[in-house]
Amino acid sequence: xxxxxxxxxxxxxRELLEKAQDDTLRLESDPGNDDVxxxxxxxxxxxxxGAGFLEAENLVNWTHHLEDLLDKLRSHxxxxxxxxxxxxxxxxxxxxxxxxxxxNGEYPAPGPEELxxxxxxxxxxxxxxxxxxxxxxxxxxPEATLKVSQRATAxxxxxxxxxxxxxxxSPDTGSDEISAEExxxxxxxLYGTQAPGYAPPPESQCAASxxxxxxxxxxxxxxxxxxxxxxxxxEISPKGxxxxxxxxxxxNPPVASVQTAPAPSPAAPPSPTSQPAAPAAVRGSPGTQxxxxxxxxxxxxxLDAVMNQVGELVLLRNRLSSAIxxxxxxxxxxxxxxxxxxxxxxxxxxxxxxxRMQPCKRLFQQLPRVVRDAxxxxxxxxxxxxxxxxxxxxxxxVDALSGPMTHLLRNSLDxxxxxxxxxxxxxxSRSAKIRVAAIHLGDKVRIDVSDDGRGxxxxxxxxKAIDKGVISxxxxxxxxxxxxxxxxxxPGFSTNDQVTDISGRGxxxxxxxxxxxxxxxxxxxxxxxxxxxxxSMEFPLTMAVLPVLYLRLRREIYALPVSSIESLLDxxxxxxxxxxxxxxxxVDGTEVVPIVxxxxxxxxxxxxxxxxxxxxxxxxxxLFMVSEVLGNEDSVVKPIDFLAEQNWYQGATIxxxxxxxxxxxxxxxxxxxxxxxxxxxxxxxxxxxxx
Amino acid sequence: xxIQHIMGVVDASFAARQSIEKALREIDxxxxxxxxxxxxxxxxxxxxxxxxxxxxxxxxxxxDSAAHLQESIAPLIEAYMRILQHQRFSDSFEQMLAxxxxxxxxxxxxxxxxxxxxxxxxxxxxEAKAVLERLLEMVQLLQEGIEEQEYxxxxxxxxxxxxxxxxxxxxxxxxxxxxxxxxxxxxxRSYRHQLESLEHESSTHL
Numbered sequence: 001x002x003x004x005x006x007x008x009x010x011x012x013x014r015e016l017l018e019k020a021q022d023d024t025l026r027l028e029s030d031p032g033n034d035d036v037x038x039x040x041x042x043x044x045x046x047x048x049x050g051a052g053f054l055e056a057e058n059l060v061n062w063t064h065h066l067e068d069l070l071d072k073l074r075s076h077x078x079x080x081x082x083x084x085x086x087x088x089x090x091x092x093x094x095x096x097x098x099x100x101x102x103x104n105g106e107y108p109a110p111g112p113e114e115l116x117x118x119x120x121x122x123x124x125x126x127x128x129x130x131x132x133x134x135x136x137x138x139x140x141x142p143e144a145t146l147k148v149s150q151r152a153t154a155x156x157x158x159x160x161x162x163x164x165x166x167x168x169x170s171p172d173t174g175s176d177e178i179s180a181e182e183x184x185x186x187x188x189x190l191y192g193t194q195a196p197g198y199a200p201p202p203e204s205q206c207a208a209s210x211x212x213x214x215x216x217x218x219x220x221x222x223x224x225x226x227x228x229x230x231x232x233x234x235e236i237s238p239k240g241x242x243x244x245x246x247x248x249x250x251x252n253p254p255v256a257s258v259q260t261a262p263a264p265s266p267a268a269p270p271s272p273t274s275q276p277a278a279p280a281a282v283r284g285s286p287g288t289q290x291x292x293x294x295x296x297x298x299x300x301x302x303l304d305a306v307m308n309q310v311g312e313l314v315l316l317r318n319r320l321s322s323a324i325x326x327x328x329x330x331x332x333x334x335x336x337x338x339x340x341x342x343x344x345x346x347x348x349x350x351x352x353x354x355x356r357m358q359p360c361k362r363l364f365q366q367l368p369r370v371v372r373d374a375x376x377x378x379x380x381x382x383x384x385x386x387x388x389x390x391x392x393x394x395x396x397x398v399d400a401l402s403g404p405m406t407h408l409l410r411n412s413l414d415x416x417x418x419x420x421x422x423x424x425x426x427x428x429s430r431s432a433k434i435r436v437a438a439i440h441l442g443d444k445v446r447i448d449v450s451d452d453g454r455g456x457x458x459x460x461x462x463x464k465a466i467d468k469g470v471i472s473x474x475x476x477x478x479x480x481x482x483x484x485x486x487x488x489x490x491p492g493f494s495t496n497d498q499v500t501d502i503s504g505r506g507x508x509x510x511x512x513x514x515x516x517x518x519x520x521x522x523x524x525x526x527x528x529x530x531x532x533x534x535x536s537m538e539f540p541l542t543m544a545v546l547p548v549l550y551l552r553l554r555r556e557i558y559a560l561p562v563s564s565i566e567s568l569l570d571x572x573x574x575x576x577x578x579x580x581x582x583x584x585x586x587v588d589g590t591e592v593v594p595i596v597x598x599x600x601x602x603x604x605x606x607x608x609x610x611x612x613x614x615x616x617x618x619x620x621x622x623l624f625m626v627s628e629v630l631g632n633e634d635s636v637v638k639p640i641d642f643l644a645e646q647n648w649y650q651g652a653t654i655x656x657x658x659x660x661x662x663x664x665x666x667x668x669x670x671x672x673x674x675x676x677x678x679x680x681x682x683x684x685x686x687x688x689x690x691x
Numbered sequence: 692x693x694i695q696h697i698m699g700v701v702d703a704s705f706a707a708r709q710s711i712e713k714a715l716r717e718i719d720x721x722x723x724x725x726x727x728x729x730x731x732x733x734x735x736x737x738x739x740x741x742x743x744x745x746x747x748x749x750x751x752x753x754x755d756s757a758a759h760l761q762e763s764i765a766p767l768i769e770a771y772m773r774i775l776q777h778q779r780f781s782d783s784f785e786q787m788l789a790x791x792x793x794x795x796x797x798x799x800x801x802x803x804x805x806x807x808x809x810x811x812x813x814x815x816x817x818e819a820k821a822v823l824e825r826l827l828e829m830v831q832l833l834q835e836g837i838e839e840q841e842y843x844x845x846x847x848x849x850x851x852x853x854x855x856x857x858x859x860x861x862x863x864x865x866x867x868x869x870x871x872x873x874x875x876x877x878x879x880r881s882y883r884h885q886l887e888s889l890e891h892e893s894s895t896h897l
Contacts (some may be wrong), residue, residue: 046879097729350734442857443733546732549723562730568720631747 001052006102009050011297013099016043017092019367024088026370031080039071040088042615047095055107059098062111066091069123078125081377087119100422139647147403160315273364300395303355307544310345310638312354314545315654317345318633322656341467349634352571353542358398358436360447361389374413381414381420381431388438393445394543401537404512408449408535411509416453416533426530428452442544443541444563450534456482456527457591465493478580483674485525489513512537517667520546520650522620524556546637548663550630551617555596557661559653560617560624564666569616573609581673585616585623594622594671598664622670636662648672699773700889704764707882708757714875715754718840721868722747725847728859735857740891742847746868747842753875763826770819771889774812781808823890830883837876844869 020043023036030036048063066088072078092116098108112115121127206208324331324338364386375382412434420430462476465487471479479487487493491510512535516523521539540546540563548559575586576595583595599607607614607625617624635653640662650663696770725743729736784805793800851861 340802440736442859444731482731541733549727562727565727565731568724568727570717570720629722629723684768 005050005053005330006192007296009054010099010103013047013050013095014685016047016118017095017099018362019043021089021092021369024085024092025372027080028082028085028186028372034074037070037074037080041067044070047251054102056098056102058108058110059095059102060110062091062098062116065116065119069505070117072123074127078123081122083118083127084122087115090115093118107291108671109244112275112558125363127455135174151440153456174386258428271511298355303395306352307356311544313345314349314634315636317341318635318656319654320656322658349545353394353544354392356395356542356544357392358395359389360391360393360445362390363393363401363447364436366402366488367405367409368408371413371434374410378413378417379419380413380417382417383433384429385435386437387431387435389441391438391440391445393438393541395541396543397445397521397539400515400519404537405436405447405449407509407512412449412451412533414454416451416455418454422454426454441538443539443547447537447539448534450532452532455529455531456488456525457529461485461487461493467492468492485527488525489523491523517665519543519562523565544636545634546653546663547632548635549632549652550661551615551618551626552628552630553602554612557655557659558602558626559655559661559663560597560666561621561650561663562632564619566618566620569618569623570588571609571614571616571623571625576609583620587618587623593618594670594673596622596624596669596691598669601672618672619666621667621674624666624669635661635663694775696889696892697768697775698856700771700885701768703766703882703885704723707878708761708764710878711875711882712754712759714871714878715750715757718750718753719747719869719873720872721871722750725861725864725868728861728864732859734856735753736854736859736861738848739854739859739861742773742843742850746840746847749836749843753833753840754838756829756836757779760826760829760833763822763829765825767819767822770815770822774815774819775817777808777812778887781805781812784808795828820890827883827886827890830879830886833879834883835874837872837879841869841876844872 005556017067021128023040025038027033030061044063044067048060048067051059051063069078069084069088073084078084083141091111094111098111101108126279247624302562320341321338324334327334368384368385371382371384403636417432418426418428423432424430430450432453434451435448437450439446439448445634462471462484463481465471465484466473466476470490470493476484487510489512493509513523514541516537518538520543524536524538525533526536527533533655547562549562549565550559552555552558569587571585577584577586577592579592583590583597585595586592597606599605606628611623613627614625615627615629617629633656635655637651637653639654640649650662650665652662655661722743726740726747729740729743741803784801788798788801791801844865847865848862851865854861
């Protein structure tokens with residue numbers, strides 16, 4: 001296998017696959033859309049061509065079957081039906097597996113014979129023996145197919161003939177009435193190597209690879225004969241196919257009119273400005289040449305290397321600024337140079353950061369399929385709305401969030417969305433709405449997954465958590481509404497007593513939380529019983545650089561990510577209270593947060609308010625007591641993988657003064673305080689000394 | 692000039708120092724708050740970031756100046772205490788001379804010593820005046836720093852107005868910055884009044 005070709009082929013193939021899936025789902029609701037049909041066809045054709053170069057014979061064969069089916073649909077020989085959509089989607093899954101095998105350096109195994117047979121039967125216009133989706137009506141088989149053949153015309157010239165033929169496909173020939181060889185032979189007989197559009201075949205003999213697309217075939221015929229081609233019949237066009245009933249299966253309803261199976265609405269089409277950041281141009285697609293000229297596919301590892309080097313540059317910049325700042329005598333030149341270096345490094349950092357940005361479209365592309373499959377399985381009606389596909393986020397987030405997004409949607413469908421009957425009884429529309437949105441917020445991107453389902457009953461969640469041993473009854477009694485709802489993110493928690501394909505194993509939501517944590521993000525859940533649930537995930541725009549706030553705890557310096565900080569406060573002891581066994585701080589009339597005494601946690605010695613300097617750092621979930629806040633800096637996180645999996649640090653960084661500084665994990669610290677607040681031996685209680 | 696007056700200045704100096712330190716810490720915290728806010732909003736608030744950075748840098752300079760101010764207080768108090776002490780010596784000699792005169796006694800050595808003390812006191816008063824003037828110059832510098840800080844706050848308000856569409860509470864942050872600066876300004880003004888009254892009393896030799 002040629003690894004260089006493989007390196008080029010795989011990413012492009014995956015993009016094509018994603019697009020084909022997206023288009024296939026669009027086709028389900030808009031079966032007559034010729035543009036979408038052509039797009040799916042082109043995707044299979046291009047996949048097949050590339051696979052031919054790699055000599056991946058089974059992939060070539062598989063895509064050939066699908067291409068054949070799409071060709072018939074594109075030419076309106078057949079019309080789109082529900083089983084066809086199912087078969088195409090399943091076929092795409094098989095291609096995905098095959099691509100994975102290629103990525104592992106193996107030649108793909110043959111696709112499943114049963115599905116292959118179904119696709120071939122569908123392409124031949126016959127009804128598969130076992131319909132793929134019993135909920136959808138099976139398509140009616142056409143009576144005949146078209147057959148193209150070459151023979152002498154009446155005046156002795158060689159000619160191509162289009163004939164009606166009974167639909168009795170054989171496994172070998174039934175899917176393609178004119179093979180590549182036949183076509184080549186026809187052209188050779190007519191013109192030899194002078195045929196318009198002639199290209200010498202590749203050295204490798206890919207019999208199954210069809211190097212000439214149907215467009216090219218049409219073009220050849222047009223150039224040869226125009227509308228005088230032997231066998232040319234204007235009525236072959238679908239608009240006037242009265243004499244050629246093979247063009248479609250009459251009475252076969254389009255999927256859009258099928259109401260028996262709940263199907264999701266297609267994703268909202270991207271706005272005109274929401275073009276993704278120039279993926280590779282699809283071969284043979286007119287108008288993409290210009291794009292191909294200005295885009296360059298770069299190995300992600302190289303990009304990561306550049307990013308790491310920029311990180312080092314940022315650290316050096318910090319050290320330079322710090323060194324110049326500590327010079328006893330002010331030197332205008334040095335200050336100016338430091339400022340210019342600062343600006344230039346910022347520019348480089350911002351440019352390289354943008355290189356890693358990818359549109360959320362990549363993340364959302366799989367979701368319509370997930371919703372479609374799960375809603376069918378659960379017999380629920382759901383409309384999926386996708387917003388903000390053009391919002392860009394770090395590649396690491398896009399890559400890591402694919403699984404969690406699927407979990408969230410499946411959970412929403414399984415637990416949140418009610419059955420159509422239950423919705424009607426509750427005075428809601430039969431069809432539920434799931435909304436996935438990406439929103440750009442300053443240096444963060446928020447991804448929301450919301451539904452208008454039944455919401456989460458906090459008491460039910462507490463009871464389930466106690467039943468499953470996730471928390472004790474005593475802990476459950478002390479939880480606030482919000483804390484109770486957040487139990488769904490605990491490992492091992494599930495409200496389902498029975499394990500199903502969709503959910504019930506108690507894994508998934510904790511994975512979501514863990515993934516968000518690893519991506520330095522923030523997870524939030526808002527629910528209203530009977531009205532719905534919204535899960536929000538906030539991620540930093542870039543993973544490369546982390547702005548931190550340095551703080552001093554007695555003699556030691558720590559860092560806290562700026563993204564988790566709300567404000568810095570002067571702690572007043574009159575605002576410190578004890579509530580439900582916890583020490584809390586009253587920030588204002590409405591906000592009361594738990595106090596995290598870093599002295600008690602990290603030094604095992606509480607900070608003494610009034611006896612030593614203490615400042616407060618208010619985060620989203622608690623107030624951190626520290627000795628002094630020093631200042632902020634852009635830092636680069638260095639992993640500290642020698643510590644236990646569960647610790648209070650996100651990593652380490654090197655400060656401008658060249659010291660290694662631990663970066664605190666605010667959420668982990670607050671969670672620890674909340675979990676241990678009932679413990680009478682806890683030391684997280686600030687001492688109030690004499691003022 | 693009496694001991695009560697000097698103690699009044701010492702108290703005022705202590706109160707001013709505490710007030711200035713607290714207000715400067717508050718300014719620093721406000722500046723850091725602004726910088727955190729800016730960082731959390733990314734490039735959208737880059738303009739305000741420059742203002743916040745300038746605000747913090749000036750706050751650090753003010754803190755430095757305030758520390759120097761404190762360094763000059765001690766010599767001033769010391770000088771005035773010495774003047775008071777020597778004034779008392781001089782007064783004692785004066786009383787002795789008066790007592791001798793009452794008994795028609797003449798003691799030229801005593802008068803000579805008393806005159807020496809008077810000269811010393813005049814010299815010390817000149818020295819104290821110089822220290823006081825230096826201190827007033829420092830206060831003047833501090834006040835100029837505060838004015839610059841007020842200018843930065845005004846710039847911050849303009850930037851906040853320009854960045855209003857981002858939804859960041861910059862106007863509130865700017866207002867709080869302004870309040871912190873005003874607190875320092877008031878503390879310094881009050882301190883200056885104290886020093887000026889001392890200067891006035893010193894010059895009139897009350």
